[in-house]
Amino acid sequence: MAYAIAVFSSLNLVNRVKSRLNQGDDYFAMIRAPQRVAVGGCSFALRFEDGKLPLVQRTAQELGIAVNGIYREEDQADGSRIYIPVK
Amino acid sequence: MIYLDNAATSWPKPDAVCNAMAACIKNYGANPGRSGHRMAIQAGEKVYECRENLARLFGIGDPLRIAFTANATEAINLAVKGLLAAGDHVIITSMEHNAVVRPLKKLERQGVELSVVKADSSGRVGLAGIENNVRSNTRLLLVTHASNITGTVNDVQSIGRLAQEHKIIFMVDAAQTAGKCPIDVGLMNIDLLAFPGHKGLLGPQGTGGLYIGEGLELDTLKEGGTGSVSESLEQPDFLPDRYESGTLNTPGIAGLNEGVKYILKIGVDNIRGHEKQLERQMRQGLESIPAVRVYGSNAPELGVLSITIDGKDCNEVCNELDEKYGIASRGGLHCAGLAHQTIGTRSTGTIRFSIGPFNTPGDIDQALAAVKTIAGS
Numbered sequence: 001m002a003y004a005i006a007v008f009s010s011l012n013l014v015n016r017v018k019s020r021l022n023q024g025d026d027y028f029a030m031i032r033a034p035q036r037v038a039v040g041g042c043s044f045a046l047r048f049e050d051g052k053l054p055l056v057q058r059t060a061q062e063l064g065i066a067v068n069g070i071y072r073e074e075d076q077a078d079g080s081r082i083y084i085p086v087k
Numbered sequence: 088m089i090y091l092d093n094a095a096t097s098w099p100k101p102d103a104v105c106n107a108m109a110a111c112i113k114n115y116g117a118n119p120g121r122s123g124h125r126m127a128i129q130a131g132e133k134v135y136e137c138r139e140n141l142a143r144l145f146g147i148g149d150p151l152r153i154a155f156t157a158n159a160t161e162a163i164n165l166a167v168k169g170l171l172a173a174g175d176h177v178i179i180t181s182m183e184h185n186a187v188v189r190p191l192k193k194l195e196r197q198g199v200e201l202s203v204v205k206a207d208s209s210g211r212v213g214l215a216g217i218e219n220n221v222r223s224n225t226r227l228l229l230v231t232h233a234s235n236i237t238g239t240v241n242d243v244q245s246i247g248r249l250a251q252e253h254k255i256i257f258m259v260d261a262a263q264t265a266g267k268c269p270i271d272v273g274l275m276n277i278d279l280l281a282f283p284g285h286k287g288l289l290g291p292q293g294t295g296g297l298y299i300g301e302g303l304e305l306d307t308l309k310e311g312g313t314g315s316v317s318e319s320l321e322q323p324d325f326l327p328d329r330y331e332s333g334t335l336n337t338p339g340i341a342g343l344n345e346g347v348k349y350i351l352k353i354g355v356d357n358i359r360g361h362e363k364q365l366e367r368q369m370r371q372g373l374e375s376i377p378a379v380r381v382y383g384s385n386a387p388e389l390g391v392l393s394i395t396i397d398g399k400d401c402n403e404v405c406n407e408l409d410e411k412y413g414i415a416s417r418g419g420l421h422c423a424g425l426a427h428q429t430i431g432t433r434s435t436g437t438i439r440f441s442i443g444p445f446n447t448p449g450d451i452d453q454a455l456a457a458v459k460t461i462a463g464s
Contacts, residue, residue, distance in 0.1 A: 010315030010328050011120035015135035016151050030131075032123020041317035044123070063149075 004050040004086065006060070007033045007043050007069040014044040017060050026052060037083050039068040053086065089450045092415045094235050094263060094391050094441030096285045096292055103345040104289060111341040118334055120314035130337050137344035138327075144347055144355075145280060146271035147298055154297050154330035155340060159262040160186040161308070162281035162297035165330060166258055167191060167229070169305030170279075173198025175226040178255075180212040180241075181205045181429040182234045185422045187260055191229075200224070206429050209384045210239035214249055227256045232264040236426050236437065237383025238366070238391025240268060247276030256303065262286065266350045267359055267389060278303055287358075288350065289444075290343030293336050299326060309333070353444070362390030362442045365451050369440060372455035378462040382430050382437060390442035393432070396462045401436040404461055408438075412457040416440050 008014045014030050021028045026048075033043035046056060050072055060067050071083035090098050111133065117126035119134045138150035147153065156162040163186050171177060171194055179187055181203050195201045204216040217228065228250045233240040243259055250257035258279035261270060266287030272280055277300070284294025299305060310322045311332035323329050350358065366387035373379050378397040396404055401418035408414040419436045420427050427433045440454060 009323070009325065010313065011131045012135065012151055012315075012327055013325070015131060016149075019135065019139060030128055040315065040319060042121075042315055044120075 002050045003047055003073045004053050005031070005033065005037070005045040005047050005071050005073065005083070006053075006056050006067050007037055007039060007045045007071070008060075008065065009040060009043060009068060011044045013065050014046055016063055017056070017065055018046060020059050020063060021046070021056065028052070028056070034083065037069055037071055043068065089412075089414045089446075089453055091440040091442060091446065091450070091454060092417050093286065093443035093446075094238075094421075094439065095417055097287065097289050097443050099445055100289050100291070100342070101345060101349045103349060104291065104342040107345040108291060108338045108342040111338040116338065118314075119337055120335075133341050133344065134335060134337060137340045137347065140344055140347040140351060141296065144266070144270070144351060145282075145298060146273050148273075149301075151326050152299050152301070154299065154327040155335055156295045156297055156330075157293055157336070158285070158295040159260065159281045159283040160295075162295050163187055163260060164190050165297055165305065165308045166279045166281060166299075167194060167227070168308060170227060170256065170303075171199045174200075174224060176200040176202065176222050176224045177227040177229060178202045178204060178217060178220050178225060179229045180217075180231060182210050182212065182236075182239070182241075182426045183229070183231050183423070184235055184260065184262060184426070185424070186262070187229060187231070188425055203425070206234075206239075206426075208430055210234040210237040210382075210426065210430060211384070212241055212246075214245060217246065217249060218253075221253050221255065225253070225255050227258060229258040229260065231260045231262070232268065232270070233389050233391070234383070234423075234426055235263050235391070236393050236421050236423055236432075236439065237430060238263070238389035238441075239384045240264065240388045243277070244275045250278075251276045263389060263391065266346070266355065267362065269355050272298060272300070284339065284343040284346070288343060289346030291339045294339040294343045297330070299330075305330070307332075358444045359389075361444060362446075363387040365442045365446055365448065366390045366392060368448060369442070369451045369455065372451070373458065376459055376462050376464050378464065379458065382432065392440045393430075393437035394440075394458075395432065395435055395437055396458070399461065401438045404438050407461055408454075408457055412453070414454050414457055416454075 033045040119131035142150040265282035280298040284290035405418035
């Protein structure tokens with residue numbers, strides 16, 4: 001299963017979006033954003049199946065919360081993980 | 088102990104409050120909004136849950152517009168010092184607590200203009216008195232929702248409408264009413280709402296908050312780490328991070344969350360109804376004692392009663408109530424000298440009984456019996 005992350009400026013902002021999203025049937029997890037995609041140095045992110053991306057974007061927009069970046073996770077053969085920006 | 092000092096801080100707390108605080112410290116007492124491990128995430132989720140429940144209680148659309156503070160006093164300081172500048176005019180009432188008066192007296196020395204609208208002898212403020220004080224530079228109208236001395240509840244909905252008509256920012260000090268009176272920031276046109284966590288909301292001491300209405304920008308009272316935009320040397324510009332520097336009181340907020348949930352479950356109207364019933368019982372009993380004078384409104388409002396007893400020192404009476412009868416009350420000026428001046432008790436102080444949701448008619452009977460004996464009836 002492919003996953004994506006949406007990066008936000010703070011835990012508080014992620015919690016607001018996550019709380020709204022988790023009112024539905026799906027579960028959206030929160031993680032500390034990987035440093036290489038963490039805008040501003042400290043960020044938290046929502047992690048979700050990448051098919052849920054439009055829902056995440058729409059929900060953040062409805063709440064007036066800026067998404068700092070969206071990335072698709074891609075695991076590499078050597079065990080590392082890269083983050084591919086989603087436009 | 089018969090605890091009748093709920094206006095200072097409520098006691099006892101619901102068991103769920105104590106249990107939630109213990110669970111937080113034992114199981115997930117990490118720093119919310121900093122690290123990414125499961126304990127820190129859980130702590131952050133608990134803090135947000137409390138924000139959501141407070142928003143539900145106060146009719147706030149966006150929970151992120153609530154900034155946690157250590158108490159209502161800190162919330163008031165953040166609001167007035169973050170909002171007002173030299174040349175601004177602010178209107179308050181003569182029933183305000185020192186939490187309001189003292190920061191504003193300091194700001195007055197820095198060029199903020201201050202008007203105090205005198206309340207009537209019951210502690211209630213009228214609309215005409217407020218409107219007469221409005222000036223072209225009036226930026227803020229700050230009103231206590233209810234007096235901490237008399238329990239008199241102001242009609243904040245009408246006052247809020249007046250503020251809106253004059254395009255003045257409206258702030259309510261809900262120190263005595265949060266969790267005890269219905270509050271809806273939209274319905275009441277409230278732009279800034281300061282509240283303690285440890286009184287009517289039944290949370291622990293060290294908790295409180297400030298609701299900051301849409302479109303309002305306050306300067307910060309403190310700056311520092313927020314767990315967000317750490318590359319920047321400047322404070323974040325978004326709420327609540329902008330106003331929540333330093334580690335939050337997570338165990339306290341976990342407890343506060345349970346207090347708010349308790350209130351949402353029981354219902355503010357039911358809690359108020361219970362307290363008004365006990366106040367009615369106590370008021371009738373006190374008014375039947377010849378040497379006792381009861382201050383404030385003639386009707387039950389908030390479960391707060393102030394009295395004097397002829398020839399008796401208020402603090403000596405409170406000491407006697409404690410030592411001989413196991414009754415907790417509070418004597419003196421209750422950090423509200425201006426309000427005592429308004430009701431005519433500045434020189435004597437009063438004995439204050441403040442009822443909480445866990446008091447019973449039996450508690451009131453015992454308190455009345457003790458006062459009767461002390462008053463020589």
